[in-house]
Amino acid sequence: MKTKPTTTTETKNETLNAKAQHVLLGIDVHARSYRVVRQIDGATPQPAQKFTPEEFLLWAKKQTTLAEAVDSCYEAGPFGYGLHRALSALGIANVVVRPQNWDELGKGVKTDSADALALVQRLSLYTWLGTGGRWRW
Numbered sequence: 001m002k003t004k005p006t007t008t009t010e011t012k013n014e015t016l017n018a019k020a021q022h023v024l025l026g027i028d029v030h031a032r033s034y035r036v037v038r039q040i041d042g043a044t045p046q047p048a049q050k051f052t053p054e055e056f057l058l059w060a061k062k063q064t065t066l067a068e069a070v071d072s073c074y075e076a077g078p079f080g081y082g083l084h085r086a087l088s089a090l091g092i093a094n095v096v097v098r099p100q101n102w103d104e105l106g107k108g109v110k111t112d113s114a115d116a117l118a119l120v121q122r123l124s125l126y127t128w129l130g131t132g133g134r135w136r137w
Contacts, residue, residue, distance in 0.1 A: 023063050024127065025072035025092075026120030027056075028112040029079055035112035037120040040067070045120050048113035053083075061090050073123045075099045075115075095123065 020040045028035040028048075034056045039045040051059060063070050072087055073095040087094040097119070 020067040021069065022127075023067040023070045024120050024123050025060065025063070025070065026116045026118070026123060027072055027074040027083075028116040028119065029074045029077060029083060030112070031079070035116045037113070037116040038063075039120050039124060042124070045117055048116050057086055057090070060087060060092060064091050069093070071095070071123060071127055073097055073119050073126075075119070095126065097122070 022041055024039040026037045026039075026045075032052065034051050034053060035048045036051060036056065036059075037045045037048050049059075060070070060072070070092045071094070072092050074083065074097070076096050076098060081096065084094050084096055
């Protein structure tokens with residue numbers, strides 16, 4: 001019995017349907033919008049996305065279905081820990097970090113996207129160190 005050869009399209013679809021092992025989210029929180037940078041399985045962080053708080057929680061919930069584990073972090077601020085509790089309720093391991101100036105090179109450029117990128121990069125290092133220097137994925 002002959003088997004049908006696998007096409008490139010079928011291979012791509014299988015890759016797209018595969019569940020990621022670990023997703024990291026760096027979140028720059030503001031009253032009306034969040035800037036979020038996502039990193040999947042240690043790959044290069046993706047460009048920042050902008051969400052309303054309600055849109056973000058729906059999107060974050062979807063991330064839990066796309067990966068085995070989802071971690072996130074954001075800076076502590078005037079909004080309290082409501083977002084932390086909401087993320088924890090979704091099954092996302094969240095870390096609230098102290099606010100700081102993420103412009104380490106002194107470029108003088110402060111953007112929400114740059115802050116979200118810095119947060120996901122620190123979270124990536126934090127998860128790496130928390131596993132004894134071995135990536136989870």
